[in-house]
Amino acid sequence: MNILSKFSRAIAFSAGLGAALALSACGELPASEEAYGPSADGVDLRGSTIGGEFELTSNKGEKVKWSDFDGQYRLIYFGFTSCPDICPTDVQRFTMGLSRFEEAHPDLAGKVQPIFVSIDPARDTIEALDQFVNAFHPRLIGLTGSEEEIAAVVAAFGGSATKLPPDETGWYNMQHTTLTYLFAPDGSPLGIIPTDKQAEGVAAELERWVR
Template sequence: MNRRRLPYAVLAAVVIGAASLGACSAPPPAGPLVGSGVGGPFSLIDQDGHAVTDKTYAGRWRLMYFGYTFCPDVCPVDVQKIAQGMKVFTADDPARAAKVVPIFVTVDPERDTPAVLKTFVRAFSPTMVGLTGTPAQAEAARKAFRVYAKKAGTGPDYLVDHTAIIYLMDPANQPVSFLDHGATPQAIAAELKTYVR
């Protein structure tokens, strides 16, 4: 019985095509924060006054940034870059971008009420979430994410020294990667493109 054999060129095309499909569906690389213990449960209040926890955002990727609205320079610049990075990523891949929620967590809950946070985050992005809470709740969230924060000065115009870092958390609230204060919107978009599935 004669069996028809595929010509080598056709066979090679099939193999290369299968390899390409495998590359498209390949899992993302392990991020530098995987297994680090950064992050954890939190209980806070969003910009609309609703109580939220880490489970509120289950199933969503999160860009988490800790700062405060009275920050004179660093926080507004970083939050603007996060918003711009999300715009770049959305333009490139709207389906994957829809899985990401940018979250701004205050390190200054005494001044950053839900109303103050709402005005702040909406100035940068309609999808950004602002989180505050009692001082104890805010401190617990900072500790879970290993964020340093300390008041500098007294009176109503005090500043807050704090860690300036952007965390990328996966849909199970596990740490994946991070970007520092110098990250550009393009770097943020590239980080999302690398990991978000």
């Protein structure tokens, strides 16, 4: 079954990056190479203070720290496995872009670690998270934790996540930031990857950053 057809409900969502970046989740990112650095498509986050150390649980049930990825570039996205459309679309785009980058630059392939952080720990069990990430990329890691742990990580990374009122069946949606961040091997923020530019744009953006 196609992963996108598996999540077919309508979704309400918004995006924000605090006062620093007022971005709409479905709008185009600002595009100025002079203003935002090495890319005409992405957003330069160098010098910002987002990110930081955390410890969460992986889709394999193992404890994982942010510092465990030291030495690797990190692509990180915050979403939830029962997301109807946006999350699987974004994750598919940035992982396909990563795969294209890996094919074109096999010597750099292992330098980029893709990460999916669940904002819905109540529903995203380790099993659900494992099934979700395995549908996209063999190296995609899923992370979850307690509601308090997730809230702290989302806030530290400049995002937002809010549970919406459930419908008559009890199903609820999540309103959340839908940005794909790129961090440097030392854990500092580099930029926002333009998933709206499809896999080709993602791969091109990685080529500008990863060395």
